[in-house]
Amino acid sequence: MPSARVVKIGPGKVLPPGFQNRHQGSAVNVWTQPLFEKIDDTQAVYSGNKLEAYAMSNAEIAGTFKLGNRMVNRMGYGTMQLAGPHVYGLPKDPEAAVAVLRAAIDAGVNHIDTADFYGPHVTNQLIREALAPYAEQLVIVTKVGVSRGTDGSWNPALTPEALVSSIHDNLRNLALDVLDVVNLRVWGTQGAPCEGSIEEAFTALAELQQQGLIRHLGVSNVTANQVREAQAIAPVSCVQNHYNLTHRDDEALIAELAKQAIAYVPFFPLGGFSPLQSDALSAVAKEAAASPLRVALAWLLQRSPNILLIPGTSSIAHLHENISAAQLTLTPEWLARLDGLA
Secondary structure, three states: OOOOOOOOOOOOOEOOOOOOOOOOOOOOOEOOOOOEEEEOOEEEEEEOOEEEEEEOOOHHHHOEEEEOOEEEEOEOEEOHHHOOHHHEOOOOOHHHHHHHHHHHHHOOOOEEEOOOOOEOOHHHHHHHHHHOOOOOOOEEEEEEOEEEOOOOOEEEOOOHHHHHHHHHHHHHHHOOOOEEEEEEEOOOOOOOOOOOOOHHHHHHHHHHHHOOOEEEEEEEOOOHHHHHHHHOOOOEEEEEEEOEOOEOOOHHHHHHHHHOOOEEEEEOOOOOOOOOOOHHHHHHHHHHOOOHHHHHHHHHHHHOOOEOEOOEOOOHHHHHHHHHHHHOOOOHHHHHHHHOOO
16 A cells, blocks of 8 residues: 655645645645645645645555445544534534535445434434445444433433334434435443443334334444344344553453454544553554554454444544545554553
8 A cells, every 4th residue: 555645745835746725716836725635646634834745545545344235435524523512412613514524425335323312313314414425335334322412411212112213313304215224323331332231122123123214223332242142133234332552351252243244444543532652653654654543444354354344533634634545545553552551
């Protein structure tokens, strides 16, 4: 894979050959505005006081894996950050959120993760506005099992009645007749599952699948025992759990799912509300001429072929930086140092 080319300049400085600013409708040799521009298979991303130029990022470079009965690019996109603060209410700039979704599709993303309790309802409505009618190859994965209080609180919603209501909310707000993939989000804690039966809740979703409202089922925030319990009720197409460089409780589960050709989708791949930080990660990133978060995503892609990524952002610049992680190949020596973080 091509490695990143990074150019650091200040506003108004002369750019290297091959870069141009089309903000005023003509090619010039000076970067004068903070904007994103695609030029000849190169991405120029302006952020803060520097311009970073990457080879054209495309989600297809990450390779593919099966999700349900569809092959999707392993680099996807998660919508949680498109809602307002604390994932509640409208974003400050809904038009920018729509632009991010469209940019993700333009960059080759065909796996979008969402939930109607983001907002609530906000991210699904943004997806509908930005992307409907949907491209045939797009797979939208949603989650049910959580509701939001009027104070923004997160509450379990795992009764059959609540799940039926959630499915219809998703269908309505996404403007779909059938949901591609629905994950049962088991309560547990924010980032750790707890043992306990999920039979009643997963059976309720399986019945909705039999009614033709859902194509494929998955589970989220679950233990290996709960995965097996769900599989005894209906096929499981994916598992979505907390996993990243420093949180690796699911190593054995990932390996077992890989044997079954089941996708594993890490949430908080970059640390979630507490971004990943470590001296070892920073050192590898410096040697790789890449950001630490880009290295963390590249590590996940190289960890196991059944891992699908859904990093979220509300920024087009960060979206393309995330996707460009697929272009970064970590050496065995770098991987060994990163593996030691667990």
